[in-house]
Amino acid sequence: MGEVNTPLPVKDIDHVEFFVGNAKQAAEYYRLLFGFDLIGYAGPETGIRDQASYLLQQGHIRFVLTTPLTPDSEAARKIHQHGDGVYDIALRVDDAEKVYAEAVRRGAPSVYEPREVRDAEGAMKKAAIQTYGDTIHSLVEKNGYEGPLLPGFRPLDKKGGNQFLKAIDHIVGNVEDGKMNNWAEFYSSVFGFDNFITFDDKDISTEYSALRSKVMASENKRIKFPINEPAPGKKKSQIQEYIEFNRGAGVQHVALITGDIISAIHDLRARGVEFLEVPDTYYETLTERVGEIKEDIEELRKLKILVDRDEDGYLLQLFTKPVEDRPTLFFEVIQRRGCQGFGKGNFKALFESIEREQSRRGNL
Ligand code: FE2
Numbered sequence: 001m002g003e004v005n006t007p008l009p010v011k012d013i014d015h016v017e018f019f020v021g022n023a024k025q026a027a028e029y030y031r032l033l034f035g036f037d038l039i040g041y042a043g044p045e046t047g048i049r050d051q052a053s054y055l056l057q058q059g060h061i062r063f064v065l066t067t068p069l070t071p072d073s074e075a076a077r078k079i080h081q082h083g084d085g086v087y088d089i090a091l092r093v094d095d096a097e098k099v100y101a102e103a104v105r106r107g108a109p110s111v112y113e114p115r116e117v118r119d120a121e122g123a124m125k126k127a128a129i130q131t132y133g134d135t136i137h138s139l140v141e142k143n144g145y146e147g148p149l150l151p152g153f154r155p156l157d158k159k160g161g162n163q164f165l166k167a168i169d170h171i172v173g174n175v176e177d178g179k180m181n182n183w184a185e186f187y188s189s190v191f192g193f194d195n196f197i198t199f200d201d202k203d204i205s206t207e208y209s210a211l212r213s214k215v216m217a218s219e220n221k222r223i224k225f226p227i228n229e230p231a232p233g234k235k236k237s238q239i240q241e242y243i244e245f246n247r248g249a250g251v252q253h254v255a256l257i258t259g260d261i262i263s264a265i266h267d268l269r270a271r272g273v274e275f276l277e278v279p280d281t282y283y284e285t286l287t288e289r290v291g292e293i294k295e296d297i298e299e300l301r302k303l304k305i306l307v308d309r310d311e312d313g314y315l316l317q318l319f320t321k322p323v324e325d326r327p328t329l330f331f332e333v334i335q336r337r338g339c340q341g342f343g344k345g346n347f348k349a350l351f352e353s354i355e356r357e358q359s360r361r362g363n364l
Helices: 023-032 074-082 096-105 180-191 238-246 261-271 286-290 297-303 344-360
Strands: 010-019 037-042 051-058 061-068 085-093 110-119 122-130 136-141 154-158 165-174 194-199 210-217 224-231 250-258 306-310 313-319 330-337
Touching (some): 010 074, 010 165, 023 037, 061 074, 061 165, 074 085, 085 250, 096 110, 180 194, 180 210, 180 224, 224 238, 238 250, 238 344, 306 344
Antiparallel strands (some): 110 122, 122 136, 165 250, 194 210
C-alpha cells in the first residue's frame, strides 16, 4: 500500500473547466437551465487565438466552458475521445510553486510547470498535474490578483436568475475495474487526503449491477472526491457503461450543495432540467426508513427528492440525467441536514432507476 503523506495545503475547489463542442451554446444551457450567471468571456477578441471560454457562476460555484477553434488542439482531441465533459478540477492554493513541486516529488505526473497568467487586474500563478483519465488538477494561486474573473477574461453580464446552488459538495470520478484503490492511494500519497468513507459492492448493488467507491477528502473536508469502480453483477455496471462511452476514466458527477432543495428542484424542473425518475413507491416507506424530517413528504414526492439518514442527521438529494448524449457526466443537487454521507440508502432505489435508463439505451 502507498504511504499516507502529510496534507498538501489545498484549500478548496476554485473552479471546474469543461471541454465542450460548442461553448457558446453550452454556456446558455447552464445559464437558462441551471440558472448560472454568465460573467466572463475569453477568446479571439481578448487575444486568445485557438479557443473560446465562458465563465459561469452561481454562489461559490464557478464553471469554465472551453471549446477549441482548431481541429488539432488538445481540447479538440479530448472532445473527440470523450465527448463533452470535465477537463480540469482546479484547486486553490496559496503557493502554486510549492504545492506543484511537492505533488510532483510525491509522484504526480506534471501537465505544466508553474506559470504566471497576467492581465490588467494583476497576475495569477498556475501549474497543473494529471489525475485519472484525461482529467487534470490545475493549482491556482490567486494572491494579488484583483479581478473577479480569471486572467484573460472580459466581463459579461448575463444573469441566470437562480441563487439556490451555493457550492460544490463533491466531485466523483469513475475509474476502470480494479483501479479504485490505485486512485484512492494517489489522493492519499500525493495530496495527503484521508479515506473519508468506503462503500463496497454489498452496499451499492441491485440485482443486476454494482460498484465500489472510496471517498477521499482534504484535511479541511472542503474537497471530497469519491472514486468509483465497476463491480461484477448479473449485467453491466453503470460505471462500466460510463467507462465505455467516455473511453476511459473521468468525472461522473459534480454535486452542488443547496440550503433549500425544495426551491432549488422546483426551479430547476421549471427551467427544464431533467432528473432521474424515482418510483412513487419510494415515498411509501420513506418515514419508516428516515424517521421524522422537517420537509413535507408530499412535497418531496411531487418533486421526486430522495432522502437518506445516518447517525449524524439526514440529507436530501437528486440526480440529473446525463447532460450529454453519451451517458457520461451528470449533476447532483444535495442539501445536508447534519448527515455527511453520500446517500448510501438511496443507491439501490437510484440504481434501479439508472438501470431503467440504461436498458432503454440498450446497454444493460
Ligand atoms: Fe454524489
